[in-house]
Amino acid sequence: MGSVRMTQVTALVLRAVAAGHRYGFDVMEACALPSGTVYPALRRLERAGLLRSGWERAAEAHAEGRPRRRTYALTTPGRQALPEAETKLAEVRRLLADLPSTSAREA
Amino acid sequence: MLARLWVWLVSALVPRRDREEWVEEWLAELSATGAGMKHAWGAVPDAWTLRTDGWTMDGMLRDVRAALRGLARRPFFTALAGITLAIGIGANTAIYSVVDAVLLNPLPYPESDRIVSANHTAPGLNLPIVPHSEAMYMSYLDGFHTLESFAVFDEDNINLVTDGDPQRIDAARVTQEFFDVMDVHPMLGRAFTEGEDRPGSEPVAILGYGLWQQSFGGDPGVVGRVVEMDGVQRRVVGVMPKGFAFPGDEVELWTPMVIDASNPDLGSLSYLGVGRLAPGQTIAAAQAEMQQLLYRFADANPDELPRSVLEQAGLAPDVKPLKELYVSDLKQALWVLLGTVGFVLLIACANVANLFLVRAEARQREQALRSALGASRADLVRQYLAESVTLSLGGGLLGLGLAALGVRGLVAMAPVAVPRLSEIGIDGSVLAFTAVISVAAGLLFGLFPVFGYARKDLSGALKEGGRATTSGRERHRARSALVVAQVALALVLLVGSGLMARSFAALRHVDPGFAADDRLTFRLTLPEAEYPDAAGPRVFYRQLADRMGAIPGVREVALTTAVPLEKDYKNASPMEAEDKPTPEGDLAQLVNVRNVSPGYFDAMGIQLEEGRDLTWDDAGDGVRSVVVNETLARTFWPGESALGRRVRGQGSERPSWEIVGVARDVHFERLDRDPEPLIYMPLVTGGADGPRGVRAFAVVLHVGAEPLDFVPAAREALREVGPRLPMVDPRTVVKVQHDAMASTSFTVLLLGIAAVIALVLGTVGIYGVISYVVSRRTQEIGVRMALGAPAGLVLREVVGQGMVLAGIGVAIGLVGAWGVSRVLASLLYGVSTTDPLTYAGMALALTLVAMLASWIPARRAASVDPTEALRAE
Secondary structure (H helix, E strand, O other): OOOOOOOHHHHHHHHHHHOOOOEHHHHHHHHOOOHHHHHHHHHHHHHOOOEEEEEOOHHHHHHOOOOOOEEEEEOHHHHHOHHHHHHHHHHHHHHHHHOOOHHHHHO | OHHHHHHHHHHHHOOHHHHHHHHHHHHHHHHHHOOOHHHHOOHHHHHHHHHOHHHOHHHHHHHHHHHHHHHHHOHHHHHHHHHHHHHHHHHHHHHHHHHHHHHHOOOOOOOHHHEEEEEEEEHHHOEEEEOEOHHHHHHHHHHOOOEEEEEEEEEEEEEEEOOOOOEEEEEEEEOOOHHHHHOOOOOEEOOOOOOOOOOOOOOEEEEOHHHHHHHHOOOHHHOOOEEEEOOEEEEEEEEOOOOOOOOOOOOOEEEEOOOOOOOOOOOOOOEEEEEEEOOOOOHHHHHHHHHHHHHHHHHHOOOOOOHHHHHHHOOEEEEEEHHHHHHHHHHHHHHHHHHHHHHHHHHHHHHHHHHHHHHHHHOHHHHHHHHHOOOOHHHHHHHHHHHHHHHHHHHHHHHHHHHHHHHHHHHHHOOOOOOOHHHOOOOHHHHHHHHHHHHHHHHHHHHHHHHHHOOOOOHHHHOOOOOOOHHHHHHHHHHHHHHHHHHHHHHHHHHHHHHHHHHHHHHHHOOOOOOOOOEEEEEEEOOOOOOOOOHHHHHHHHHHHHHHHOOOOEEEEEEEOOOOOOOOOOOEEEEEEOOEOOOOOOOOEEEEEEEEOOOHHHHHOOOEEEEOOOOHHHHOOOOOEEEEEHHHHHHHOOOOOOOOOEEEEOOOOOOEEEEEEEEOOOOOOOOOOOOOOEEEEOOEEEEOOEEEEOOEEEEEEEEOOOHHHHHHHHHHHHHHHOOOOOOEEEEEHHHHHHHHOHHHHHHHHHHHHHHHHHHHHHHHHHHHHHHHHHHHOHHHHHHHHHOOOOHHHHHHHHHHHHHHHHHHHHHHHHHHHHHHHHHHHHHOOOOOOOOHHHHHHHHHHHHHHHHHHHHHHHHHHHOOOHHHHHHOO
16 A cells, blocks of 8 residues: 555546546546546556545446446545645646746747 | 457456456446547556556565565564575675775775876896885986876884873875875975975974874964974974875874985885876876886996896886785785685575575465466566565675674784775775675575476465475475585685685794794884984994893893894895806895894894804994805805805995804795895994994893783883883784784684684585475375384485485585685695695585584484374374
8 A cells, every 4th residue: 555646647537536537438538638647547546545446336337238337436545635636736727827828928 | 349459459468367357447438438549549558557567666665565574474584594694795795895995996085096106126036016216216206297296205113202202103204296196285284395305404294184183182383393203303394184194094294205316325225106197198108108217217327227137137117006006915815705705695595595495385375376366477576586685685784784893803803914994994885785795695595496486387286285296396406406505615615714724724833943932022213313323323232232131031132123024024135245246237146134133043042053143343343244044155155154255235346244154044034935045234234324223123032931021121121221212012023923924814714704604504504404304204204114114214314315415515515626726826835725635624524514414303303203293294
C-alpha cells in the first residue's frame, strides 16, 4: 500500500471516479484524456489503495445485451486523498489564469 | 472489429495471471461504448503498466519490505548470514580504504597531478633514486622550461627551544620555489623571499599549523618572533595552513636551504627534487628536458661527473608523478592484501549461498503456491534478489562499522612507514566501493539458488516431501560444489599465509652478526651553532661516552651514525683500494660508511676477526685509521689480509685511511640479503675543508638488565653533558631489529587472520552440508540401522561423503595455491613457492578439520534411535 504521487492526471481521474464515473471509458470521457493516460492512472491508484475495482452485476449487463464491465470506486483512503487532488487541480486553475492567451500575447 | 483484434493481440503483453480479466475489461468497454481503434490504442500503455508492475520503485520497495519481513522471521539465519557477510565485506572495505587513500587518491595539493618528483636514477649502481647536489639544482633551476617551478628539499631535525624542554622537530629545508611547486602558501605571514636563501641573510623559518597551535598557543603574534632553533636565532615569518605537511606527515617546520650560489657544493647528492609542470607540458617532455640539463651539467663539470661514469652508472633523469615517490614500497603488499580479502569475501558468499539454498528448500511449498497463483518466474527471481541484496546491504553496513574500527587498529599496528596515514578513512569512494561489493555479493549468492531452483517444475514440490526429486539432487550438487569451492579457497589462503609465516620465521633465525639483547639506544643531534667545527663535537663525544659509562649497570657505551638494521639509513660512497686504483672513467665500488666510537664492536658484540678496534687517538690529526668488514676485505683484496692496506675515496687526491681491523660481517641493512662492503670510520673525519665530526648519531648502551629501565638515568646523564639536547627515540636494539622486519610481520599477521577466517568459514560450510544431508537421510539411516547395519558403518559412510568433498577441494586448492604463490614469490625469504612442507601441512590440517566437521553430524546420525528415525518425516 504505497501512496501515489498526485499528478494532474491522477487528480482528475480521482475526481472523476468520486463524481460517480464508474467505468473506465466513462472516466476517460469525463476527463477528456486518452485511454492510454487514464488506464495507467487507474492502475496506479488501485495499486496505491485509493481505488477499488470490481465487476458490475453480470445479470444486469446481460439484460442490456452486453458483457459486464469493470467498475472503479473510491476507497476510504481514496476519499481522504480527495483534498490533495483538489489542491492539485486548483494549481492548474491558477496556472491557466496566469497564462496569457495567444491573442493577449499578440496584442 | 479491428479494435477487438488489437486488444487480443496486445493481451500477450499482459502478465498471464491478469490476462483473462484484462481482455474481458477492454472488450466490455469497447462493446458498451461502441468505441473503435482510436481508443483501443491505449491498451498498449495499460498492458505495459501491468507488465512492469514489479519493476517500478513502488514495486521494488514492496519487495524490500517483504524481504525484511522474511528475514525478521528467521533471526538465526539472518544473523548468521549477516555476520558472515559483515566480516567478508568489512575486511574488503578496510583494505580498500587504505588502498584508496594511499594509492588511488590524488595528493592534497591544488592540481596535484601536475606536481612531479624530478630526480635521477642509476640502475647501473642499483640505486633507484639519486637526488641532486646543490650545484645540480642551481644548474637545472634556470634551465627548466617544462616545469614552471622547481625546488629541492632536505629533511632535517631541529632542536627547538621554547619555554619548556627542548623538543626535537621534524623539519625540511626548502629552496626558493618550493611553495610555488606545492601551490600552498602560508596562511599567516609570508613565504620565503628572494635572498633569504643566501649565506649571511637573516635566518628565518615557517611554522606548521600543528606546531603553531601546540608550542605557540596559536598566537597570531608569532609572526616576527625570534625563536632558538638548533642554537640559531630564527625569525618566524609565516605559518602554514592546517593539514599541510610535506614531505611527510611529521614535518612541522620549514627553513630556507642556504646555498652559496658562487660555490655550490658539487659532491653531496642529497636533495630530492619536486616541480610543477608548466601548462600544457607533460612528464615525458620534462624528463627529456632534464636529460639535456643533465648532459649540460656533466659537460660543465667533467671532473665531478665524467660522461663515462654517467654511462656506467646509467645515470638518467626520473620524472614521475609525486604520488609514486611515496608509495612504491607498499604497492605490492597492498594489492596482495586486497586479493586476499577478496578471497575471504568469496568464501563468505559461498557460505551464505549455502544457507540460502537450505532456506530455498524449506520454502519450496510457499514458492510453488505463489507460482501457481500467478507469480511469474521473473517475479520469483526479483523477490529472491530483493532478499539477498537487502541482506547483503545490511551485512555491508555492519561491515562498514567493523571496517571503521578495524582500520584504526590496522593503521596503529602498521609498519611505521605507511605514507599518507592521516588521509586514511571512510570517504565517498570507500562507501561507494562497499555498496558495490555488497550488491554484487548479494546478486552472486542470491542468483545461485535461483538458477538451480526457480527453473524447475514446481508442481512436484506441492506434493508430499519432494525429497528424492531431480531438483533435490541438483540442489545437493550445488551445495557440494559450493563446499568444494570454499575448501579450495581456504587452502589457497592457508598455503599463502603458511609460506609467509615460514619466511618470517626464517628471517627471525638469521644471525644478524651482532648482539641485540640488553642494549638501549637513542639518537642525538648536535646543532652546528653550538658545536662548531670538529673541536666541539670531539670533546663532546668523549664526555658523553664517559658520563654514560659511569651510570651504574652500564657495561659498554658506543656512538655510531646508525645502529645496524636502523630503518631508512643509507650512506654509501665510492671507494677504492689505494694500491689498486680504479681505472679512469670507471666508477669505484660503493662502500657503506658508518662512523663509530672506540668500543663500538664490544658494545655491539661484533667479533673482530683481525687487527684491533679504533681508539680515541685514531681520530686525531695525522692518524687515519679505519676498520672494515669482511666483505670489503674480500672485495678489495681477495685471498689476502686487508690489515695495513689503505683505502680512500675515488681519486688519487683523496686522503687515504689505514685499515687496522677487520670485523665480522653484520646484517646492517637487510636481514634477507648478504651484507655489502662496509667501512667503520672514526667519528671525526677529515673533509675537504678540515676535520668534521658527525652531528647526528645514535648512542648504544650495553646494560646488565632491562634496557628501558635505564632511560631515566641516561636522560639525567645527558642533561649534565648536553643540557639543550633532546634525547630522541629511546628504544631497545631488539626493537630496532623487529622494526626492520615490521612490514613482513605485518603482512604475515594479516594473511594469517584472513586464513583463519577462511578456515572457520570453510569448516562451517562443510559442517552445514553434511549436517543437512544427514538430517534429510534420517529416515533412511534409521531403516538401515533397524535392519542391522552397524553404527560404525553409517558413521564411516557419512564421514566419507564429507571427505570426498574436502578431498576434491584440497586438490583444486593445491593447484590454486601453486598459482597464487608465484605472486608472493618476491615477498618470500628462505622458502620456495612450492615448499612441500607447507603445502602438505596445510592440506593435512584442512583435511583433518573437514573430517571433524563431518564426524560430528555423523555421530548424531549414528546415535539416532531407529524407531524415532522411522517416524520422522
